Amino acid sequence: MAFGWIDEQAELRRRAGLVRTLRPRAADTPVLDLASNDYLGLTRHPEVTEGAAAAARTWGGGSTGSRLVTGTTELHAELEDGLAAFCGFEAALVLSSGYAANLAAVTALAPHGSRIVSDAGNHASLIDGCRLARGATQVAAHRDPDAVRKALQGHDGPAVAVSDTVFSVDGDAAPLAELAAVCREHGAGLVLDDAHGLGVLGAGGRGAPYAAGLAGADDVVVTVTLSKSLGSQGGAVLGPARVIRHLVNTARTFIFDTGLAPAAAGAALAALRLLRREPGRAARAGAVARELHERLTAAGLEAVRPDAAVVSVRAPSPEQAVRWAADCRAAGLAVGCFRPPSVPDGVSRLRLTARADLSGAEIERAVRMIGETRP
Secondary structure, three states: OOOOHHHHHHHHHHHHOOOOOOOOOOOOOOOEEEOOOOOOOOOOOHHHHHHHHHHHHHHOOOOOOEOOOOOOOHHHHHHHHHHHHHHOOOEEEEEOOHHHHHHHHHHHOOOOOOEEEEEOOOOHHHHHHHHHOOOEEEEEOOOOHHHHHHHHOOOOOOEEEEEEOEOOOOOOEOOHHHHHHHHHHOOOEEEEEOOOOOOOOOHHHOOHHHHOOOOOOOOEEEEEEOOOOOOOOOEEEEEOHHHHHHHHHHOHHHHOOEOOOHHHHHHHHHHHHHHHHOOHHHHHHHHHHHHHHHHHHHOOOOEOOOOOOEEEEEOOOHHHHHHHHHHHHHOOEEEEEEOOOOOOOOOOEEEEEOOOOOOHHHHHHHHHHHHHOOO
């Protein structure tokens, strides 16, 4: 029977406790949200929603085509200029998602004969970019510049190291300055996914590369998402203008994909303006993460110290992680649940998002509910 193997796979997932389901949410809910990536609390900010609405009224519901045909509006160009200036890079290119941005950057910058060195803890989008690229990928130990150095040694062609700046599972940060130094020893480029750094790290939320002194470097390319701190949707690649021009001409997820909807571009641009005006939001997100960690560990839970705004709490098993997250939701708290195969080390976790708009009472309530529902 066609696709009969799907039933066998479904049964294996069920036995392993790895079945994933969709849960549509209502527009208004009393559940305290520590599961989303809305780090700065901007998704429902009036200026952001009005930015989306105004863009839709002006440009329509969709971009009408790929960026190279009809999908580039003046709004897209304004957003690209704003992102590049804010993060300290020469140019930017907006795509339909952060996932598409990572595929574009990695595949376009790793031609046949090149070597890609990928951190073992990288996000799936970077991993898929490595799989699709024509270069040969070597996986390096997590957050280990010496492992990157060894992987680059002896290679006599184009090379690029690829890493998250803040890893999405535990919220730990990559040693960016050390990675850049290693790459420069070997003439390699550095591609950094700053999805969890933009809006949280760096002066006023300008990102982890900015904080590490790498913004604007001619050998560094950064990808960002518009769907986390900027409360919208979409992604972008930031870097030297010649690299961005290269992506426009070679990156398949840019060339053949429909351009980002104007409403998303308008929302992201409004959020970027707001972040410029209120830089304290970035520091607040970090402070909330640290307070969550302190309170969780004081309650006897095994929480990983955050380097940005992601706080993870270890769970005994995949099944117990799923039950723990479900019990939290039943108690009025939404948390993320990470388990194999999404986690490279095989350790299941609850994943909490520290939002800048959380109050002290909400933090206390969240910690109490997590403690009361622990397996």
